[in-house]
Amino acid sequence: MSKFRGFIFDLDGVITDTAEYHYLGWKKLADEENMEFDREFNEKFRGVSRMECLDLLLEANDRKVTPEERKELAERKNNYYQEYLKNISKDNLLDGIEEILNNLKDKGYKLAIASASKNTSIVVGKLDIKDMFDTISDGHSVKKSKPAPDLFLYTAENLNLKPEECVVFEDAAAGVDAAIAANMIAVGIGPKKRVGHAHYQFDSVKEIKLGKIIKK
Numbered sequence: 001m002s003k004f005r006g007f008i009f010d011l012d013g014v015i016t017d018t019a020e021y022h023y024l025g026w027k028k029l030a031d032e033e034n035m036e037f038d039r040e041f042n043e044k045f046r047g048v049s050r051m052e053c054l055d056l057l058l059e060a061n062d063r064k065v066t067p068e069e070r071k072e073l074a075e076r077k078n079n080y081y082q083e084y085l086k087n088i089s090k091d092n093l094l095d096g097i098e099e100i101l102n103n104l105k106d107k108g109y110k111l112a113i114a115s116a117s118k119n120t121s122i123v124v125g126k127l128d129i130k131d132m133f134d135t136i137s138d139g140h141s142v143k144k145s146k147p148a149p150d151l152f153l154y155t156a157e158n159l160n161l162k163p164e165e166c167v168v169f170e171d172a173a174a175g176v177d178a179a180i181a182a183n184m185i186a187v188g189i190g191p192k193k194r195v196g197h198a199h200y201q202f203d204s205v206k207e208i209k210l211g212k213i214i215k216k
């Protein structure tokens with residue numbers, strides 16, 4: 001048995017491809033509001049809470065809004081996002097993720113989801129994966145979102161594990177930062193320029209080599 005006992009997975013961009021739907025939701029809102037927004041800017045949104053994303057968008061476009069307008073804009077984006085979610089199913093699991101989850105479960109490790117998203121329960125329900133996890137933390141669980149370590153520490157506590165017994169899988173720079181700040185092992189999924197600062201980096205879920213992480 002390795003020194004690790006629990007594996008914590010981010011949701012959007014690690015378990016499923018919903019990162020794209022977040023992008024499309026923001027893009028639709030930005031177009032309607034005549035705000036500049038592209039895929040490159042969207043990279044800043046990975047792992048970042050809804051309100052913080054909106055603030056980044058408003059700031060980049062020099063837009064001042066009232067608290068009511070801010071709320072309405074965030075709600076509108078979320079409605080668009082939830083429209084896309086209506087069509088998702090098990091087919092939207094990223095290639096290779098089920099094998100990894102089954103493999104870890106068979107080996108007796110505890111499994112968790114820790115996502116910044118307030119839509120986590122909808123997505124998990126659509127993907128039909130709830131039973132695989134010992135605990136699920138989401139955008140409602142803690143106040144300070146990634147890159148703060150809070151969500152991962154809260155998840156470890158729920159798993160009854162020490163931070164150093166946990167490995168985190170993340171596609172976001174902010175998520176890797178959060179895992180490192182929580183004193184956990186960070187596995188970055190995606191390009192080096194985004195998650196190269198993680199302890200391990202793989203270009204995609206399919207390329208993850210569990211053996212490299214779980215050493216004797």
Ligand code: BG6
Pocket residue numbers: 011012019022045046047048049050053078115116117118119120139172
């Ligand atoms: C994260 C995504 O998982 O959830 C972010 O990477 C997103 O892009 C965040 O902004 C919050 O999501 P939601 O569903 O609460 O708007």
Ligand code: MG
Pocket residue numbers: 010011012013014046047170171172175
């Ligand atoms: Mg993510």
